[in-house]
Amino acid sequence: DVKVTQSSRYLVKRTGEKVFLECVQDMDHENMFWYRQDPGLGLRLIYFSYDVKMKEKGDIPEGYSVSREKKERFSLILESASTNQTSMYLCASSFVIQASFNYGYTFGSGTRLTVV
Amino acid sequence: GQQVMQIPQYQHVQEGEDFTTYCNSSTTLSNIQWYKQRPGGHPVFLIQLVKSGEVKKQKRLTFQFGEAKKNSSLHITATQTTDVGTYFCAQTTSGTYKYIFGTGTRLKVLA
Numbered sequence: 001d002v003k004v005t006q007s008s009r010y011l012v013k014r015t016g017e018k019v020f021l022e023c024v025q026d027m028d029h030e031n032m033f034w035y036r037q038d039p040g041l042g043l044r045l046i047y048f049s050y051d052v053k054m055k056e057k058g059d060i061p062e063g064y065s066v067s068r069e070k071k072e073r074f075s076l077i078l079e080s081a082s083t084n085q086t087s088m089y090l091c092a093s094s095f096v097i098q099a100s101f102n103y104g105y106t107f108g109s110g111t112r113l114t115v116v
Numbered sequence: 117g118q119q120v121m122q123i124p125q126y127q128h129v130q131e132g133e134d135f136t137t138y139c140n141s142s143t144t145l146s147n148i149q150w151y152k153q154r155p156g157g158h159p160v161f162l163i164q165l166v167k168s169g170e171v172k173k174q175k176r177l178t179f180q181f182g183e184a185k186k187n188s189s190l191h192i193t194a195t196q197t198t199d200v201g202t203y204f205c206a207q208t209t210s211g212t213y214k215y216i217f218g219t220g221t222r223l224k225v226l227a
Contacts, residue, residue: 033214040125042204042217043204043217044217045214058214059216101164103164104151104215105151105161105206105215107158
């Protein structure tokens with residue numbers, strides 16, 4: 001079974017703190033993604049990476065950065081946490097998706113971050 | 117950015133009734149995926165549709181891709197309490213790795 005593991009299930013941080021969210025996958029997937037999920041807004045893409053050291057901005061990258069030094073690990077960094085970054089953060093990974101194969105993203109269990 | 121409209125936002129049905137959620141795009145899509153998220157869980161991949169007019173079935177679930185590849189639907193026949201959750205479509209246009217998710221349809225099944 002493909003596994004995507006997020007380091008923390010729940011996290012409480014103070015405003016202004018630097019926050020690291022870690023994600024590790026064990027299936028040699030090329031692509032990795034960070035989404036945040038908020039009620040009524042669905043899943044919004046923050047950043048994604050299609051190779052080691054490669055990254056691209058998603059739809060809401062402001063206030064976030066990422067790091068991918070190894071293929072299996074993709075970290076999301078909140079440089080200076082703010083209360084509007086309180087959310088559920090979901091990491092996902094996938095192979096390069098091809099039309100001929102019926103597979104999609106594999107998600108981690110999520111990290112519920114509260115910034116106080 | 118790319119808009120992904122999913123309707124309805126919420127649906128309550130009696131167990132045994134049918135349920136349909138719709139996903140619409142402002143642009144022509146390369147393919148579309150559907151995911152299910154149980155309460156307290158994370159999204160789980162259900163299926164990918166690629167061809168214009170494609171219809172795929174998984175037991176009581178029927179997935180359809182529009183002829184113009186701008187819309188899709190998920191239909192559940194005779195809902196069960198195990199169908200409870202939020203159903204998301206995810207869309208991509210050609211040449212991109214990233215998928216844009218719809219806002220989801222939250223299904224509640226009343227026993």
